[in-house]
Amino acid sequence: MDKVETIRDIHELLLNKENIAFVPTMGNLHEGHLSLVDKAISISKTVVVSIFVNPAQFNSSKDLESYPRTPDRDIKLLEQYKNLILFMPNLKEIYPEHTNNLYDLPPISNDLCGKFRPGHFNGVITIIDKLFNLLMPKSVIFGKKDYQQLFLVRHFAKHNYPKIKIIGGETIRNKDGLAMSSRNNLFTKENLINAANLYKALQNIVNQAKSGHNKKSIIGDNIKHLESLGWDIEYIEIRKISDLSEPSYKDSQLVILGAGIFKGVRLIDSIEFCIGQPN
Numbered sequence: 062m063d064k065v066e067t068i069r070d071i072h073e074l075l076l077n078k079e080n081i082a083f084v085p086t087m088g089n090l091h092e093g094h095l096s097l098v099d100k101a102i103s104i105s106k107t108v109v110v111s112i113f114v115n116p117a118q119f120n121s122s123k124d125l126e127s128y129p130r131t132p133d134r135d136i137k138l139l140e141q142y143k144n145l146i147l148f149m150p151n152l153k154e155i156y157p158e159h160t161n162n163l164y165d166l167p168p169i170s171n172d173l174c175g176k177f178r179p180g181h182f183n184g185v186i187t188i189i190d191k192l193f194n195l196l197m198p199k200s201v202i203f204g205k206k207d208y209q210q211l212f213l214v215r216h217f218a219k220h221n222y223p224k225i226k227i228i229g230g231e232t233i234r235n236k237d238g239l240a241m242s243s244r245n246n247l248f249t250k251e252n253l254i255n256a257a258n259l260y261k262a263l264q265n266i267v268n269q270a271k272s273g274h275n276k277k278s279i280i281g282d283n284i285k286h287l288e289s290l291g292w293d294i295e296y297i298e299i300r301k302i303s304d305l306s307e308p309s310y311k312d313s314q315l316v317i318l319g320a321g322i323f324k325g326v327r328l329i330d331s332i333e334f335c336i337g338q339p340n
Contacts, residue, residue: 062140064147068195071109071148075196078107083198085189088112089129090138093233093241097202098142100230104200110139111148111192113155118184129246148196155191162187167216169305173209174320174329177295185210186217193222201225206232206240208318208331212305232331234260240330247326255290256323260330262287263297263317267334270299270317287321294321302333313337 065071075081082105084097090112101108112135119125132149139147163183169175170182193201201218203211215227233241237257248256262283269279276299284294297319301308308315313336320329 062142062145062147064136064149066149066151067154068150071146071195074146075107075109079199080105080107081196081198082108082200082202083192083196084108084110084202085192086110086112087114087128087243088135089131089243089246090135091233091241091243091245093204093206093230095138096233097204097230098139098145100228101200101202102142102145104228106144107146108142108144109146109148109196109198111150113148113150113188115155115184115188116152117156117187118181120178120181127247129243155188162190164190164217166213169209170213173296173298173300173305173318175209177320182210182213186213189214189217190221193218193225198225200228202228202230204232205229205333206242206330208316208329209305238264240328242328244326244328248324252324256326256328258287258290259292259319259321259323259328260332263319263330263332266297266299267317267332270315271334271336292321292323294319295327296320 063074065074082101084101086094098108098110114128114130116125139145164186166182166186175182203214205211211229218225218227235241237254238260239245239257240260245253266279266283270276280297284297287294299308299315299317300306301312302314302316315336316331316333318331320327
């Protein structure tokens with residue numbers, strides 16, 4: 062593994078390299094991240110993993126400061142990959158000057174997570190734009206857990222980096238069903254078990270929706286149940302996979318997305334599913 066920290070060094074390593082596969086991360090790596098790295102290695106001999114905690118996508122300085130950082134552990138986890146390039150730039154390397162780019166994002170960027178985190182997705186696209194322009198990869202792998210982010214990155218790449226293929230990696234879960242997330246490290250052992258209740262609620266809604274139950278009613282019931290367990294639910298919504306708009310009774314390719322705060326930690330999750338018969 063080669064580890065570099067400057068734009069100059071990453072340019073030198075990637076000189077004349079083709080078919081670059083890229084996995085952008087904010088560190089505090091876990092099995093979910095490693096599954097994305099494995100996917101990248103399966104499609105290319107040149108794989109770049111970045112670790113950079115991007116301040117532009119945080120809505121509060123407190124959230125930014127509390128975001129878990131484990132650089133030494135991250136490096137150790139990635140040392141098993143011989144041909145991997147690890148790019149770990151500092152803040153000034155990526156943002157030498159104050160940056161406040163505004164991107165023309167689709168309206169969905171202000172819905173779902175965007176409704177509760179104004180400006181978040183603009184910050185995500187800011188760093189994605191910088192890294193795509195810097196590395197010019199052929200393929201980039203993102204986890205499906207951040208479903209809305211994946212959709213918006215695909216939209217942005219389609220219009221601005223059409224030669225880059227955006228690949229979604231399946232969500233990796235622990236034995237209780239909780240999606241792997243860097244924020245999981247902020248939980249106590251007991252709360253970590255209870256944090257899986259968001260996924261269980263989404264599963265329950267999907268199963269009942271497939272059985273023909275009224276979607277709004279079962280979502281409302283599950284939100285009330287989660288709130289009784291100590292959750293502050295921001296939203297649980299069923300949307301069309303194609304564009305994340307609200308589905309009609311004719312739509313069958315769907316995704317349920319949810320976000321909430323449990324014990325001071327914000328979690329998101331999603332499940333893709335198909336309904337054969339309309340409700």
